[in-house]
Amino acid sequence: MLVLLTDTSEIARRTCEVLGTSGAIRQINLKQAPPLLTDSVEGWIFAADLDQEGTVTAGIRHLRERALEQPLIVVTARRDVKTSARASALGATRVHEISNAAGLLRDPIFANRFMAMPSPFSNDPVLMAAIAGTVAIVTETMTGRATTSASEDLNTAIDAAIASLQTKGVAAWLKALEAVHSPTYRHVLQVLAFAVSFGTLTKLPPPLLRKLAAASLLHDIGKAKLPVEILNRADRTAPGDDAILQTHVKLGFEMLRAYGERDFDILDAVLHHHEYMDGSGYPHRMKGAQIRPLTRMLTIANHYANLIEQRPSRPVRTKQDAYKRLQAMGHKLDLGLVATFKGVVR
């Protein structure tokens, strides 16, 4: 078990989002009294605002239980003299900046935990590397590292994902995703898989296929700005939840623009992946030909991923059942494209 010490700061929120909701991480709020730890502890993570008075003292109180051989990872907002001194005072083994979340995930203490690949995929280094690469990109973009479709890291990750999906197929990719704990990440990587297969099936020219892949990876980054409680709520029945959720498309568009994204197809797909052909979508209630072809493809991949996703609130759906539900959306989607999408579901 890993022990994650947090407060209510942004740094704690982002760390929880990055690490997902693995059952093997026990989260403890620094404001509470140190609880009795009965399971064996493999390591500690400290993710709290080091600028706040009393944070270090509270940390030291909690870390009294820590044995020397147990590593302590301190997650910080930035790296400067004051932060480094406070991390040292806590006894940090390593310090990671949250803006380099990929580095955090690659830390030996997390590397195997986040992607605990079930057999036989642990023997497939190409598939593992492709998934780890895309996870790193999603993490970086969601935690504020400026990444655009022109970034070398993003293109390397996309090329590996496309190659892996085209050689191993969607089923192997989806099976491997079962090991990803965070529902947000799993969703993004499923959409990527369906979109790339869709684009391959429709023989999209490689530059367009890469755009579609980039848009799939980035389409929900606006959710990084939304409260985790809303994102994780299984039944979104609380008043106002939907309106808040819908803001993610504009937030994502603005984040990408702030990162310097200039590709119109990608910006459009991120902003409009919830528009419907009959004008009933959001945020601009666009209709028919106003919605660009690449965006329509992303919308279909996104909906299908939502329909097939396993949820505690409903029985598991077969591929065929999910596809029937996609067809049942009728004129909301591009009917010709939905017919073609059947080839992805096969």
Ligand SMILES: [Fe+2]
């Ligand atoms: Fe979305």
